[in-house]
Amino acid sequence: MEQEYPSKIAPRLFVRACHPLLMVEPAVHIGGIGDFERQDWSRVTLVRYRSRRDFVEFVLEQEYAQNVDHKWAAFSRSHTMPATPRISFATVWLVPLPILAVIGLLLDRIGARSR
Template sequence: FIEVMTNNGIAPERVYYYAQFLRNDSGRQFLMVNNLDMNEDPPAVEGAPAGADAHTLMGLYMEHMIPELLKRACHPVLMGPAVYSAIDVTGIEDGQDWTDAAVFRYRSRRSFMEIISNPAILGPHDFKLAALDKTIAYPMETDLYLGDPRLLLGLILLALTALIDNWMISRNQAQRARSK
């Protein structure tokens, strides 16, 4: 990844930063928490429609990003607009106003690095940069994650098993009642 990112023209200090992130890999899935402040007057970006607003630009970025995520068993967990300015801000300059938030699940740090080092994402990343006035994105590993696809699949299978058991029990009871 280091070589690919260096060849893609990523600044050496960013390459080092990402290398440290990768070296400290726990092997667990992680979530990327994104606070976004969309640009009210984004600049023109090559490949975007003339006069494209921030949400259009972000959509163009996500058209490329979502397939890259899904190929690696990564996916959005939640996305939505902020409903009010920040309720609690301490020690952060200009951290009061955010327009949107998103959380993405990454299967592994390796999956994340495969995505961000992919040269095909570099061009579309310009759409994201133009769409934002400011952003902060940081990774976190969960202690409790009720939206984990493995947990959800297990719960769905458990519910289906319970429904089938109920159906079979009621069918057996109906057959016994008819045979009496």
């Protein structure tokens, strides 16, 4: 049942421009509520929602409710928490861009002077 949940929900995430950031198999015990051990976890997924509104609308939509059995089976062993990013992956990619642009402009000027 837990394997069916992601296959039913993933398309609904993509429609809202939400996507998994990270999917891993657990290597260490993650403590929490419930009676389960590390070997019971098949996957840990970190999902990015565009906004809190998207998350609430996603949870309340009818197509999501149709998979309620899968939802509660997965939620009974899920840990959910809102988070605010301290560093964005976009920042990691965008910081080198101006640096490379400046280097490119400098090389262009040097090349123009040598002609």
